[in-house]
Amino acid sequence: MSIQKGVGLKRRTILKSIPALSAVSAAGQFFTGTAQAQEGLEYGYTICDNCNQMPMCGIRFQKQGNTIVSVGNWKEHNGKLLCNKGLATLQRLYNPNRLLYPMKRTNPKGSEDPGFVRISWEEALAAIASNLKAIKEKYGPEKILVFCGDPKEPRPAAMRLARYLGTYHYATESSVACRKGSLLAEQLVYGSEYSGGGCGPKTKSYMVMATNGAWSKPHGWWNMINAAKKRGVNIIVIDSRRTKTAELATVHLQPRQGTDAALGAGICRVLFEEGLYNKEFCDQWVHGVEEYRSYCKDFTPEKTEELTGVPAELVVKAARLYAQGPGSFALTSQSLSHSTNGVNNARALLNIPAILGFVDIPGGALFGVGPKGYIVHD
Numbered sequence: 174m175s176i177q178k179g180v181g182l183k184r185r186t187i188l189k190s191i192p193a194l195s196a197v198s199a200a201g202q203f204f205t206g207t208a209q210a211q212e213g214l215e216y217g218y219t220i221c222d223n224c225n226q227m228p229m230c231g232i233r234f235q236k237q238g239n240t241i242v243s244v245g246n247w248k249e250h251n252g253k254l255l256c257n258k259g260l261a262t263l264q265r266l267y268n269p270n271r272l273l274y275p276m277k278r279t280n281p282k283g284s285e286d287p288g289f290v291r292i293s294w295e296e297a298l299a300a301i302a303s304n305l306k307a308i309k310e311k312y313g314p315e316k317i318l319v320f321c322g323d324p325k326e327p328r329p330a331a332m333r334l335a336r337y338l339g340t341y342h343y344a345t346e347s348s349v350a351c352r353k354g355s356l357l358a359e360q361l362v363y364g365s366e367y368s369g370g371g372c373g374p375k376t377k378s379y380m381v382m383a384t385n386g387a388w389s390k391p392h393g394w395w396n397m398i399n400a401a402k403k404r405g406v407n408i409i410v411i412d413s414r415r416t417k418t419a420e421l422a423t424v425h426l427q428p429r430q431g432t433d434a435a436l437g438a439g440i441c442r443v444l445f446e447e448g449l450y451n452k453e454f455c456d457q458w459v460h461g462v463e464e465y466r467s468y469c470k471d472f473t474p475e476k477t478e479e480l481t482g483v484p485a486e487l488v489v490k491a492a493r494l495y496a497q498g499p500g501s502f503a504l505t506s507q508s509l510s511h512s513t514n515g516v517n518n519a520r521a522l523l524n525i526p527a528i529l530g531f532v533d534i535p536g537g538a539l540f541g542v543g544p545k546g547y548i549v550h551d
């Protein structure tokens with residue numbers, strides 16, 4: 174959606190519609206009574222980009238002329254319910270303080286009134302370029318830090334700018350480093366980015382690896398895992414914390430922080446020793462199985478308990494339940510790899526679905542889902 178501030182919009186209309194939206198959405202309906210009563214309203218569809226690339230929840234909106242007057246859930250879209258950020262789209266879109274044009278300070282920094290005046294994009298770009306050149310000539314390019322926050326889409330362009338300026342100082346608030354450890358683990362185990370997915374109708378077991386999706390994932394995930402619980406899916410939560418998600422767990426494993434690699438090896442040992450792993454799949458697709466099997470031998474349930482603090486019987490129970498499958502999983506993007514032995518923590522847990530052959534199968538976590546036919550949680 175792209176719309177200019179205040180075009181034909183009465184502020185009162187927005188204020189009236191926003192509180193009602195939450196209530197109406199909670200009841201599974203789309204639009205406010207206020208909006209429906211108005212003349213000349215049209216429906217439209219878009220996706221929410223408040224989380225930038227993901228998860229693109231669906232928005233069904235109403236517009237009057239060029240003005241959006243309400244947003245609500247696009248029921249047929251997979252995102253299902255908008256979160257508060259999504260529902261607050263109109264507040265963002267029409268906030269009177271929203272920056273819509275380049276503004277230039279005319280009073281010195283520290284002045285009570287910065288004296289911002291609107292300038293054209295040409296003027297803004299010329300001023301920035303000339304200041305950067307002046308700094309580069311006077312102090313050297315490495316004195317310039319190029320920083321790009323969120324949203325993430327401009328980051329490649331900002332990196333190129335840093336490179337052309339000749340500075341190696343490029344920074345962001347997240348994402349360049351935060352998910353790297355988990356990503357590396359996924360690539361080592363699966364050869365590709367693969368942090369799991371949701372539970373499909375054929376999923377029988379689900380392993381939640383150090384993520385509290387109840388709070389950190391979109392609404393759809395919480396709906397999905399609750400529905401899975403009702404269907405009798407075995408939910409194994411690995412998380413040191415007692416979380417909202419862990420309340421749904423059939424088995425909750427709480428390793429000491431930074432010891433997930435030992436827990437992963439302990440669970441794999443049970444799968445190997447009890448013949449629960451998928452030998453046929455491993456023979457055909459997995460490298461290094463015998464080496465890993467031999468490595469895991471030391472991680473008896475008792476030894477695993479000693480290393481991780483997870484009771485031996487729960488290690489065995491979790492392995493047996495998860496092996497019933499077909500199983501899916503959800504790996505945290507960050508918390509496992511932001512601790513001692515980071516990459517290997519994630520890697521050892523990812524080995525569990527790998528040796529069970531829960532890879533890209535019905536009921537498992539699927540590879541390669543994208544915006545077309547977009548399936549995140551179903």
Ligand code: SF4
Nearest residue numbers: 221223224230256259
């Ligand atoms: S989770 Fe919320 S902010 Fe993110 S895309 Fe969905 S509605 Fe928008």
